[in-house]
Amino acid sequence: MAEEIKITFPDGSTKAFPKGISGEEVAKSISERLLNDAVAVKIDGEPKDLYIPIDKDCELKIMTSREDESIDIYRHTTAHLLANAVKELFPESKIAIGPTIEDGFYYDFDRETPFTPSDLEKIEEKMVEISKRALPIRREEMTWQEAKELFEKENEPYKAELAYEKGQNGKVSIYRQGEFTDFCRGPHLTNTSKIKEGTFKLLSIAGAYWKGDEKNKMLQRIYGTSFFSKKELQEYLKKIEEAKERDHRKLGKELDLFSVSEEVGGGLILWHPKGAMVRKLIEDFWRDEHLKSGYEFVYTPHVGKSALWETSGHLDFYKENMYPSMEMEHQTFYTKPMNCPFHVMIYKSRHRSYRELPLRWAELGTVYRYEKSGVLHGLMRVRGFTQDDAHLFVPPDKMEEEVIGVINFTLKMLKAFGFEEFTAYIATKPEKAVGETQRWEDATKALQRAAQNARISYEFDEGGGAFYGPKIDIKIKDALRRDWQLSTVQFDFNLPEKFQLEFIASDNRPHRPYMIHRALLGSLERFFGILIENFKGAFPLWLSPEQIRIMPIADRHVSYAEKLSTQFKSRNLRVSVDSRTEKINLKIREAQLEKIPYMLIVGDKEIESETVSVRTRSGGDRGGKKISEFLEDVERRIHEKDLNLE
RNA sequence: GCCGAUGUAGCUCAACGGUAGAGCAGCGGAUUUGUAAUCCGUUGGUUGGAGGUUCAAGUCCUCUCAUCGGCUCCA
Structure with a gap:
């Protein structure tokens, strides 16, 4: 009779399994779906590969995409896929390190000619291809001497160096997928096919020193990211776009806030x-x-x-x-x-x-x-x-x-x-x-x-x-x-x-x-x-360089606009009058692009009723208001440092 | 500083080694207008800078300056 071990699950329940069972088999015994979702297991709190035999009583947790740590495993396996693809396309490249970082991962390579953006496309295609080969990813443990020898034989000096450095406290591990071998702590997904097409993207190329030290050789770094689903990847890419839209250098130029001049010197700010x-x-x-x-x-x-x-x-x-x-x-x-x-x-x-x-x-x-x-x-x-x-x-x-x-x-x-x-x-x-x-x-x-x-x-x-x-x-x-x-x-x-x-x-x-x-x-x-x-350049009312722009419809409304402007200025409001002979649509568009909080449109109607027609940059046309009512509202919002305009 | 990319009109961008262009802005004029672009005309450039290759360079080469993305979040 096979020996049995006792496995305790996160909910506290305990079940006996034959000794040497793998995490995968345990997951399967619970449900097919869990097996499908499984990324790795945690044995007594340590993340391990799914296929590792379990030979003692332990606490076990099946890690799925729901756990925060799981995405790092997914990304790390994506990084290996990247390195695998680079080695196939550019065999002369030597692999250095490929960790996960906050929003993705990178991998450093030593290669004479730097990668180009079109290389990235080729590498991505190769990654898809390797994913489709459905190569099993397997862990092997050995002494650091064995690992060092292995990588020296494969002409991977960086990995050999790491084997020596990381191996001083016992065994080290390597991971193989097809012809590709990497020195890595793991754990990893069990198969290259688990990294699905459309869930990863290579983002940029950069130089980076080996071990971050200026004295060391400059390597070529490829940055990328991956997510469990295509949707999350798309959302992330959208966030990058959004950040570009908000870039203070872009907005600083558009809104005429500041500049840096080559003639003055880099890093010296001119405040407009x-x-x-x-x-x-x-x-x-x-x-x-x-x-x-x-x-x-x-x-x-x-x-x-x-x-x-x-x-x-x-x-x-x-x-x-x-x-x-x-x-x-x-x-x-x-x-x-x-x-x-x-x-x-x-x-x-x-x-x-x-x-x-x-x-x-x-x-x-x-x-x-x-x-x-x-x-x-x-x-x-x-x-x-x-x-x-x-x-x-x-x-x-x-x-x-x-x-x-x-x-x-x-x-x-x-x-x-x-x-x-x-x-x-x-x-x-x-x-x-x-x-x-x-x-x-x-x-x-x-x-x-x-x-x-x-x-x-x-x-x-x-x-x-x-x-x-x-x-x-x-x-x-x-x-x-x-x-x-x-x-x-x-x-x-x-x-x-x-x-x-x-x-x-x-x-x-x-x-x-x-x-x-x-x-x-x-x-x-x-x-x-x-x-x-x-x-995004739309400063709160109390900080806006220009708080209110008054826009007369036609020349005959300018004097009313000027009168309001004088009144507002006397109350310390930052106001201007757009008295140009232009259509109201143009005036609104320009004020909107300048992100001016309040636009006041004045024409015959407003003069007649002693009102202003209020438009906000955030809410559009807000309709007519008595002047005193408008002033009271604006002054209250300034005093309270209100972030909203309506 | 180092690696890579980029540098063309105020801005955003075009131009197979063969006469540097467009839109917007600016300027001039017309238009008197109701909630995100009225029309017509027009100025504007030593192609970041310095060398070089060539009959000919924005385009190729070298150097230089600036900008952008990066330069150990532990295999």
Whole structure:
């Protein structure tokens, strides 16, 4: 009689099976349909291939497309299909790595001639062909020495190297499908035919260093994605199109918000009048809120002498990101990459008493940082930008309270711009760090309590803090559910030491304050870019550079329009009159393309009844309204920062 | 910085190695108009820059600048 093993299912039920049964057979015993949907199994929480014999009692879960992790297996098998196709079409290519990533997968190849877009089409066709061959995909385990030898024989040096690196803690595994062999942890689908035509797409080609290191050889990377269904793939491709439509660089040009000029230099932003108006509105709001929250403002210079940057440590740790030095009167100056040393110098300008702490000093400080030319990206990654910076100097006993205050303030600010979903990441002490361990622990705990207090979800990034202190970063989700990191609150144990910061406490002795560095919006440039993409250029009423455009039907209605305009302007509304001798359809079309929230059409009817005909960019013709009624509604929406117009 | 792609009028894009074009915008004129484009006319270019090959270069080659997609989310 065959030996039996006991398998426990996720619902808690238990059943006996003959020893050596495979996940596939277990699935089949439950239903044919489950067998069909099965991607892999989880044995005691470990994902395994479906055909692996099970030889001991265990908890077992059949993984289907319903599990979140399953898509990674599907994509990983698609990546192997890609590599298989490349090896058939271009046998001289050497395979490197092919992992799954957030929205798909990639595979790196070493090949003399780079792939072209038309190669991608050929590769896709070959992938379909290999899928149709219905090759079984099988796992083999061996020692790393055997794997290394195997890949050396196959002239795959990258795989051989990986076998050595990954094999130091026991056995390694390879997967075979037909003639193709890959070094891989698995698990995988059981057959190439499981990757269905129309569920995958190769997206782009890029260069990538072996192991991401600039010193290593540049490989050719192919990006692609796949989904369980054609429909999901189509939706994903649509989302990419949608993101292109929202691209802040495209909208920035179309809406005349900003530009970057080759003659000025890459990564240096020119704010056009409309963009500058949005910035002004953000800044006004920002200042008002800071005053309400007990901040004071400071202004500091754009350059400082080298001694300052030596003391601060920037010339040791940050020099490669700083603009080169300037010589003047036998002195060396640097353009500032950060505002902190200047704020510290204000602190040091006289003795500080515990009675005046905490001090909260904010500045919209423009800094310059050298970024490699290849990484510059519209407003998102630039070389000159304005941080919404602040530094807090806090006595130890008020540190936690202060951190809680900052986090709550941050969320209030972000919510005003329509962001509702936040995640926090708390970065803890790295290996190389300054400051006493006790301070690190206290500060990290304070950050955690602040996140709890604000009821936002948070994760720890162990060892991810800067050398000078722990930090909490807050990410938001935008309208396309993309993550953006905006806010950061960082402790700094370095500068107070370096600059010997002190305050006189009630014991009449000097003590060292905590210093907290924080930015809420990050930088105005980047934040503006995110706002453009989030709202697709249709800024909320309170942020719109032009809120209302009045459009007279004919010349005889212009004076009425002008009268309204004057009245609106006196109430601080941003309004213009389109008095051109053009048809109303054209005026509407242009205002609509400029995404102006309210269009007011005035003609004989409106003059007669002292009304305006209201049209919104989002809802079309809203009909006639009394002027007072319209004003009341608009002013209320501005005051409430309403995201809607109707 | 590195790999690849791209660079033509203000914008979006055409042009087998053989005279650089279109639409929109701009400008001039006509039209006085009711909820997403009125009509006619017209200006506009050292084809990113510098060299080279050729009888002839937007097109081919070299260099250079800029922009775009990427450059370890662990086989």
